[in-house]
Amino acid sequence: MEDQRKRMALNLLAFAAQRDADVPQLCRLSGFPKGLPGKEPVTPRQLEQLWLNTGHMLNDPLVGLHLGESLQAAALGVVGEIVQSSATAGEALTLAASLAHLVTDLFTMEVVQHGKSFTVRYVPLKDQTSFVFRQLMDFFMVFTIHELDGLLLQKIKPKAVRFPYTMGEPAEYERVLRCKPGRRAGEFSIEFDGRYWDEPVITANYELQRMLLQKAHAIAPPAPEQSLHARIHHYLLTNAYLGIISLEDIAANFNTSARSLQRRLKDEGVKFQDVADDVRKTLALHYLSSGNYPLKEVSGMLGYNELSAFTRAFKRWTGNTPGHYQQN
Structure with a gap:
């Protein structure tokens, strides 16, 4: 149970950081005076305090609900890997x-x-x-x-x-x-x-997820320097194996209202739709480059009801049709 407690603690701290919590202070309050859990085991008491303090610091009485909404199978370690191998x-x-x-x-x-x-x-x-x-x-x-x-x-x-x-x-x-x-x-x-x-x-989505996680972590600047739209881009990219989620769902995961989120993005000179489209473009290029998916399937996975709508969007992003891009 020790490794799983540590995994849960790190997931909870990452979630808190994503929502602008003071992670060093959260660690101190929860019994981690040296910061993030290291080699030493995480005790049940520490994990309990971390849950309590995270809920309080984020002012979120439903922190467990929102954490579950934001994680992938990788959060469960070996259990997630075994489940992914099922038929x-x-x-x-x-x-x-x-x-x-x-x-x-x-x-x-x-x-x-x-x-x-x-x-x-x-x-x-x-x-x-x-x-x-x-x-x-x-x-x-x-x-x-x-x-x-x-x-x-x-x-x-x-x-x-x-x-x-x-x-x-x-x-x-x-x-x-x-x-x-x-x-x-x-x-x-x-x-x-x-x-x-x-x-x-469908196991290919997990291969995509690992690629996206690596890409997102590689391009993400250090947390203190991240703008809101960069954090939303990172969130959409690392959760993209579930599709592009809505503005309302993003707002809930960032502990704010959809209107407030739009206003803060506007202050940074960007719209939510622009961020979502950039993630869709990244996904489209990966799906088509892999050669593993028919165009209609790619269109559906990116949330387009009609192939024609996806074709128009892809041509706007790249200057080419998706069919031409895939052939070349």
């Missing part, structure tokens, strides 16, 4: 459930098929009332949905999401979980349409 979504979820104990000791996971649906249940092993437990449960539930997105390269909408208590901000839970949360005594669960069970897992 189908059902196999991936079953594997994830069997390996959950490597990631957390707060709950176990089980996957149950029934009729035309299947349900992922999270069975608590410890106290369900603490702030940290709720943040971790939120994190893993939304992470499950977003991981399915990445495995299948499509945006998955659950049939039902259930908690044993009433949510404090139901609208935000509905936005992130893409389903109005329901209440059922003693149950944390997500129900999915059965058609996803045998859907083949």
Whole structure:
């Protein structure tokens, strides 16, 4: 559990930095006087304090929900790598459930098929009332949905999401979980349409993700020098295996409103659409250069409903049509 606690701590600190938190101060408050966790193990107490202080510093009582929305399978280390090697979504979820104990000791996971649906249940092993437990449960539930997105390269909408208590901000839970949360005594669960069970897992997106992460880290200036639009570009690029997310989703992950985000970008002389288009261009060039994707598939992955719209955009970016670029 020590390595997983350290991995979670580093993910949480990176998320806090992305949202303009004072990371050195956060480390000191959470029991890391020397800064980021190093070779020494992270204790349960330190991780608990880190969750509490991150939520307080970001003024975000739903920090677990938003952290889960922002991470990829790499955040789970070896478990994520194993899940990515699965043949189908059902196999991936079953594997994830069997390996959950490597990631957390707060709950176990089980996957149950029934009729035309299947349900992922999270069975608590410890106290369900603490702030940290709720943040971790939120994190893993939304992470499950977003991981399915990445495995299948499509945006998955659950049939039902259930908690044993009433949510404090139901609208935000509905936005992130893409389903109005329901209440059922003693149950944390997500129900999915059965058609996803045998859907083949698409692994090429993870190869793309690794390339994008390397590219983004290579071009990103040091954190103190980063402008808002550079940080948004970095976020879109490193999460691009799920598609280009909306302005509203970006704003939520940066702990602000869509209007405030647009205003701050305007002060830097750029629009959100310009940043998103630049990321789409980077993705389009990579997809087409790889030769692994038909033009229509590339168009869909970049969020264009019509191939003609993608062709016009690509010609505006490069002066060539995507077909001509791919041929040459």
